[in-house]
Amino acid sequence: MPDVGVVEVGATWAPAAVAVVAGLAVAAxxxxxxxxxxxxxxxxxxxxxxxxxxxxxxLRQRRRVTVAADSALWRAGGGGLLVAALLMVVVVPLxxxxxxxxxxGIVWFNAMDVVVWAAVWLAGWGPNSAHALVAxxxxxxxxxxxxxxxxxxxxxxxxxxxxxxxxxxxxxxxGWWYVVQMPVAFLVFCGxxxxxxxxxxxxxPAGADVAGGxxxxxxxxxxxxxxxxxxxxxxxxxxxxxxxxxxxxAGPLMPGWAWVLVKTALxxxxxxxxxxxxxxxxxxxxxxxxxxxxxxxxxxxxxxxxVLAVGRG
Amino acid sequence: MLSDLVFxxxxxxxxxxxxxxxxxxxxxxxxxxxxVSFVAVGAALLLMRLDYVGLVTVLMMVMEMAVMAVYMVMxxxxxxxxxxxxxxxxxxxxxxAAVTVFVVLGGGVLLVDxxxxxxxxxxxxxxxxxxxxxxxxxxVMMAISPVMIATMVAGIALAAPRGRYDRFxxxxxxxxxxxxxxxxxx
Numbered sequence: 001m002p003d004v005g006v007v008e009v010g011a012t013w014a015p016a017a018v019a020v021v022a023g024l025a026v027a028a029x030x031x032x033x034x035x036x037x038x039x040x041x042x043x044x045x046x047x048x049x050x051x052x053x054x055x056x057x058x059l060r061q062r063r064r065v066t067v068a069a070d071s072a073l074w075r076a077g078g079g080g081l082l083v084a085a086l087l088m089v090v091v092v093p094l095x096x097x098x099x100x101x102x103x104x105g106i107v108w109f110n111a112m113d114v115v116v117w118a119a120v121w122l123a124g125w126g127p128n129s130a131h132a133l134v135a136x137x138x139x140x141x142x143x144x145x146x147x148x149x150x151x152x153x154x155x156x157x158x159x160x161x162x163x164x165x166x167x168x169x170x171x172x173x174x175g176w177w178y179v180v181q182m183p184v185a186f187l188v189f190c191g192x193x194x195x196x197x198x199x200x201x202x203x204x205p206a207g208a209d210v211a212g213g214x215x216x217x218x219x220x221x222x223x224x225x226x227x228x229x230x231x232x233x234x235x236x237x238x239x240x241x242x243x244x245x246x247x248x249x250a251g252p253l254m255p256g257w258a259w260v261l262v263k264t265a266l267x268x269x270x271x272x273x274x275x276x277x278x279x280x281x282x283x284x285x286x287x288x289x290x291x292x293x294x295x296x297x298x299x300x301x302x303x304x305x306x307v308l309a310v311g312r313g
Numbered sequence: 314m315l316s317d318l319v320f321x322x323x324x325x326x327x328x329x330x331x332x333x334x335x336x337x338x339x340x341x342x343x344x345x346x347x348x349v350s351f352v353a354v355g356a357a358l359l360l361m362r363l364d365y366v367g368l369v370t371v372l373m374m375v376m377e378m379a380v381m382a383v384y385m386v387m388x389x390x391x392x393x394x395x396x397x398x399x400x401x402x403x404x405x406x407x408x409x410a411a412v413t414v415f416v417v418l419g420g421g422v423l424l425v426d427x428x429x430x431x432x433x434x435x436x437x438x439x440x441x442x443x444x445x446x447x448x449x450x451x452x453v454m455m456a457i458s459p460v461m462i463a464t465m466v467a468g469i470a471l472a473a474p475r476g477r478y479d480r481f482x483x484x485x486x487x488x489x490x491x492x493x494x495x496x497x498x499x
Contacts, residue, residue: 111372117379285496
């Protein structure tokens with residue numbers, strides 16, 4: 001039980017955190033490759049090498065350049081996804097250990113997921129290409145619909161724990177995980193993670209109907225960065241759900257850090273698998289769903305949580 | 314010492330990227346240069362242990378700039394994406410105003426006899442700031458917020474090109490006839 005509080009480890013552990021995120025991102029990509037191979041009628045194991053194949057292919061590919069591209073903004077956008085994901089995991093406690101035990105860790109995560117808005121739009125704007133630009137706008141339209149429900153979903157565990165400190169939120173769910181107490185907030189949070197990773201139902205900014213959208217003109221290492229960034233964002237989001245909704249490092253037999261990794265991996269696998277189960281949501285349709293359905297639902301969820309918190313004293 | 318260096322680094326980034334806003338010829342670059350400036354200010358606030366205020370500055374400003382870029386590109390006719398355009402207008406007045414403000418503020422910094430510090434910072438600066446802003450003004454805030462919400466709703470209702478009578482007919486009983494269908498099937 002993580003009731004001893006959270007220990008801040010030094011910045012020398014940051015490369016280890018990067019390695020863990022990278023490992024999980026590669027695993028997610030391999031799982032997606034396996035699922036893709038299976039749905040194409042091949043044995044699933046033939047798709048497991050997808051991340052390696054794709055990395056090798058992209059690293060050898062020559063960079064394609066478009067006319068009058070704004071390279072500075074384009075690169076900033078492409079690299080920004082990975083940077084935002086890595087900054088997100090800074091506040092996620094791995095059992096008892098965390099890189100930064102910020103008193104406002106939840107707001108930190110929220111600020112980083114807003115950085116994704118800028119990054120995706122810039123990735124769409126940079127190449128000076130119509131399809132990519134359309135995709136950038138599509139993402140912002142989706143973002144305006146998913147962000148407020150996501151913010152209230154993040155508020156719910158903070159209200160229940162009476163703290164914005166991620167470690168305290170994890171420690172406050174003693175045998176009574178917040179996913180049970182606030183299922184709506186958990187589902188909306190997962191939706192938000194899928195959305196800011198431009199994945200599954202929220203993948204229209206990278207959709208085939210706009211020739212790959214933000215990915216249209218990306219090639220070589222730039223494309224590798226964006227794809228890695230999308231997987232890393234999904235890893236960071238899954239990892240953040242663990243202290244917020246899934247009891248942090250709580251669990252029998254294994255130490256806290258192992259449970260955090262297991263829970264992260266399980267949630268990540270579910271999110272990756274969703275891609276082939278759900279249809280893509282056009283932004284114009286989702287706007288109304290976000291504002292008329294999800295936002296009131298999350299507000300009600302926060303109300304219920306707040307009443308329970310007041311009742312507990 | 315280290316935090317002094319970081320602070321000055323952030324200050325230089327904030328000022329330079331703020332100035333860069335007026336040097337570039339692209340709406341997107343100007344907007345995101347401003348975003349960088351705000352992020353540097355937010356990070357400087359983090360240095361002062363104003364964690365919440367600093368992070369909210371980053372959060373709100375990046376979001377605002379992302380949306381602002383859309384509006385700027387939308388409203389500035391002639392597609393500034395493809396056509397470089399100057400980011401300044403009313404040059405002389407602006408320069409005069411900027412120089413005056415700088416001289417007055419800078420002169421104030423140098424000439425004013427700064428008092429020595431009395432007391433110590435509160436242990437929780439964010440809570441102290443919240444108390445100072447809201448403590449005695451809670452009633453005012455409670456009264457203002459419904460007025461603000463009503464203003465926003467009224468503003469949107471006035472600005473919306475199609476109101477509910479356009480959508481549902483005079484007696485509000487018809488099925489909505491929208492050029493673009495919504496997602497919840499109304």
